[in-house]
Amino acid sequence: MKPKSKSLIWPGISFSALLLCWELLARFSGWSTEIFPGPLQVFISMWDLCISGVLVKHTVASLYRVTVGFYLAMVLGIPLGILLGRWEPARNLLNPLIQFLRPISPLAWIPLSMLWFGIGDKPAIFLIFLSSFFPLVVSTTVAVSAINPVYFQVAANFNFSRAEIVTRMVIPAVLPAVITALRITITIAWLVVVAAEMIAVQSGLGYLILDSRNALRMDYVMDGMIIIGLIGLMLDGFMRRIGRIESVSWGTYSR
Amino acid sequence: MGRILIQNLKKSFINRRKAPRQPGDVDGIGTEIPVLDDVNLEFRDGEMVCLLGPSGCGKSTMLRIIAGFDDQYSGSVQINGKEVRGPSSDHIFVFQHSGLLPWMTVAQNVELGLRHMKDKAARREKIQEYIDMVELEGFEHYYPHQLSGGMQRRAELARALVLNPDVLIMDEPFSGLDFLTRMKIREEVVTMHEYIRKTTLMVTHDIDDALIMGDRIVVLSGRPSRVKLEHELPFPRPRSYDREPELSRLRDEVYLMLGVNYAV
Numbered sequence: 449m450k451p452k453s454k455s456l457i458w459p460g461i462s463f464s465a466l467l468l469c470w471e472l473l474a475r476f477s478g479w480s481t482e483i484f485p486g487p488l489q490v491f492i493s494m495w496d497l498c499i500s501g502v503l504v505k506h507t508v509a510s511l512y513r514v515t516v517g518f519y520l521a522m523v524l525g526i527p528l529g530i531l532l533g534r535w536e537p538a539r540n541l542l543n544p545l546i547q548f549l550r551p552i553s554p555l556a557w558i559p560l561s562m563l564w565f566g567i568g569d570k571p572a573i574f575l576i577f578l579s580s581f582f583p584l585v586v587s588t589t590v591a592v593s594a595i596n597p598v599y600f601q602v603a604a605n606f607n608f609s610r611a612e613i614v615t616r617m618v619i620p621a622v623l624p625a626v627i628t629a630l631r632i633t634i635t636i637a638w639l640v641v642v643a644a645e646m647i648a649v650q651s652g653l654g655y656l657i658l659d660s661r662n663a664l665r666m667d668y669v670m671d672g673m674i675i676i677g678l679i680g681l682m683l684d685g686f687m688r689r690i691g692r693i694e695s696v697s698w699g700t701y702s703r
Numbered sequence: 704m705g706r707i708l709i710q711n712l713k714k715s716f717i718n719r720r721k722a723p724r725q726p727g728d729v730d731g732i733g734t735e736i737p738v739l740d741d742v743n744l745e746f747r748d749g750e751m752v753c754l755l756g757p758s759g760c761g762k763s764t765m766l767r768i769i770a771g772f773d774d775q776y777s778g779s780v781q782i783n784g785k786e787v788r789g790p791s792s793d794h795i796f797v798f799q800h801s802g803l804l805p806w807m808t809v810a811q812n813v814e815l816g817l818r819h820m821k822d823k824a825a826r827r828e829k830i831q832e833y834i835d836m837v838e839l840e841g842f843e844h845y846y847p848h849q850l851s852g853g854m855q856r857r858a859e860l861a862r863a864l865v866l867n868p869d870v871l872i873m874d875e876p877f878s879g880l881d882f883l884t885r886m887k888i889r890e891e892v893v894t895m896h897e898y899i900r901k902t903t904l905m906v907t908h909d910i911d912d913a914l915i916m917g918d919r920i921v922v923l924s925g926r927p928s929r930v931k932l933e934h935e936l937p938f939p940r941p942r943s944y945d946r947e948p949e950l951s952r953l954r955d956e957v958y959l960m961l962g963v964n965y966a967v
Contacts, residue, residue: 602804604771620806621806698848
């Protein structure tokens, strides 16, 4: 393994280049700093937002919604995916329904969810749940039906009980694919929370951006965007780390 | 005990391909393709029998039926006088490509057959005994993808043997291995078989494998398969074609039988 400092050089270069371009654009584009603030101004305002606690409050609000919505989707979606993958009648019954609901953008549910759940955390959580639930169900179902049939024969040969087939075969077999799905899905959930917060609630990073736009504070808008990007990066890094656990990493090497 | 009796075994596949209707079509389903046509065989307890046949002749299909993975056949397959009803840990199948569960280490894979053993210490001891037997000591906590092809085959053998099965069924266990590894594993399987004396059925497409290893060879004909040749190999091991002219003669005969005129 390369030392960590070395692996940070390349991202360091690309981020510095981004900052430089940003600074140059801000300076020579001819737009006023109200419309296109430079990096320095944005970082100063970021500091303000940090100190006043506004940033923490909104970030926590957003993360809370994503966590709850995503967790619900995981707890309900993965078992449902396993059921659909293992049991054909359930698949025949529910798959058309899922394929029908799946392409409806979670954002299209905003009016209904506001009507049903009012203003606050609930509609946002509901939207995040919707955005994560269907991709998770579909990926899990696909992963279960893609399990090498040889493993089921091994299970039969070793007299696995029905419960053992699920706990010792199906779950570990689909784990690599499910973790990849979780990684993609959490990114979607993080995208959706910002959109949901622009409409249905009075807090969260999405709300911060919308509220700052109304106040014509483009530096705060950019602060919001930067934090969203950084947290997205963190979430992805966290998911990637889970994928590197030894009993899961075989998925990278299997045929 | 692992006596196997196969009587009047017939099996056909139904080809569901949408083709113009032909005579011989099963109503509304497709064309019926007979694979095994009245196979009668007997395997004695402790015997190592190598099955040869042209590619696609139904060797593997027959093994899968004996293992209990396939119950769509007519005729009778008995192990120790009892009709085979589904897979069981009494007759273990060793797969053509690795059947090790990739999310478990070597030790965990070997443990599969012992998972109902209550005494933890004894269980660990037994796992180690079999891992040592296949010379994988030091690799207990490796995952299958970290092992070479030969080591994977050996781990799978350990996993099968730990169950003390009556019958060991191997479907081309050496396929995909390089020449030297293959020779070495061949040797190990023979040694292991002399030691444990379990009924061992092995499908192979390598005539040398069959003649060097088997107590008996069975050659099946092309589809639909029948038994074309059964021959005892009462030669002492290790065997060589130079020492056993009869073995050489048999090799030429089998090559000819499988459609190869000049064995090189």
